[in-house]
């Protein structure tokens with residue numbers, strides 16, 4: 288029997304705790320997405336009851352297949368822009384709900400902005416009512432097209448307020464403001480992670496972000512589409528490393544007084560990434576150039592000194608290892624077979 292519940296009527300008491308229940312309960316908004324589904328898995332392994340909230344905009348029901356076999360997991364189909372289902376009682380809240388790929392967040396920019404602002408407000412109010420600890424998945428997009436390199440948390444960023452990326456960047460910046468205002472005003476225990484480009488299993492083939500695009504193109508023998516010169520840089524973190532960072536930040540005994548960068552400091556040009564992917568897939572694909580999107584940041588590399596020194600966290604999986612896992616995942620997804628990769 289499916290446990291995905293479509294909330295048609297509020298006030299249904301979904302998520303209420305049984306009187307005898309001792310296990311901690313975590314709510315994961317965006318739990319059917321790429322990172323959210325990995326986080327739900329990890330929380331179940333750590334002994335939590337988990338409630339996922341998702342509107343399935345970019346999240347997929349099949350990401351939840353394994354999770355739904357666990358009686359401690361529930362998923363509620365819900366848009367966090369709307370008032371949350373009544374009666375939810377949780378100890379911890381993770382807010383990952385927001386499309387993360389430029390293709391998806393630009394498709395309905397007003398809804399993307401509402402998701403970050405109204406969605407965060409709804410979850411912060413729930414945290415206040417339940418006295419729950421709350422985590423926000425913020426982003427390196429806070430830094431925009433950065434003029435400081437690498438980016439420490441103290442850098443305020445260089446963001447366009449009115450371009451096609453602004454709905455995401457400014458939405459996430461506003462959400463950070465709300466989180467810190469709730470902390471100062473109501474004493475809420477907040478944790479804010481600034482996540483740099485992350486990739487891995489469960490990305491969708493049509494996600495539109497660079498790692499999935501290149502791998503899918505290479506496996507299909509299509510041209511790899513490098514936007515612009517390909518000399519712009521990104522720092523790519525494997526999903527498993529990132530989830531470990533989430534847990535360490537959430538479980539740290541004291542809330543950091545500022546957002547915390549989580550990402551892999553290894554920095555690569557997009558041309559380097561394309562060349563690596565062609566190599567690991569043994570593909571005959573060519574690399575072609577397409578126009579650079581508006582406001583595409585020229586460089587990105589996290590300064591993770593704070594996470595390293597205070598959470599004892601740093602990524603363990605390098606790009607070669609992470610790409611090998613991800614190529615295997617996409618090969619199985621697309622062709623149902625495993626191929627030998629070069630790393």
Ligand code: NAD
Nearest residue numbers: 317319320321322342344345346366367383384385482485
């Ligand atoms: P994703 O698109 O796979 O997951 C987002 C999930 O949120 C999806 O399941 C989607 O259906 C759901 N969602 C979107 N809007 C919603 C709404 N209004 N109500 C309820 N659910 C909603 O993206 P992801 O890569 O897993 O990213 C997860 C979070 O991490 C996002 O908040 C994103 O901004 C942040 N982040 C990700 C990266 C990255 O590289 N993956 C980098 C920086 C920040």
Ligand code: UDP
Nearest residue numbers: 389495496497498500512513514519557583
């Ligand atoms: N990019 C690219 N080809 C693609 C998709 C993306 O060259 O098929 C580039 C994009 O222009 C950007 C970088 O890769 O410079 C990372 O893009 P992505 O959308 O993955 O993440 P973001 O721009 O949000 O960092």
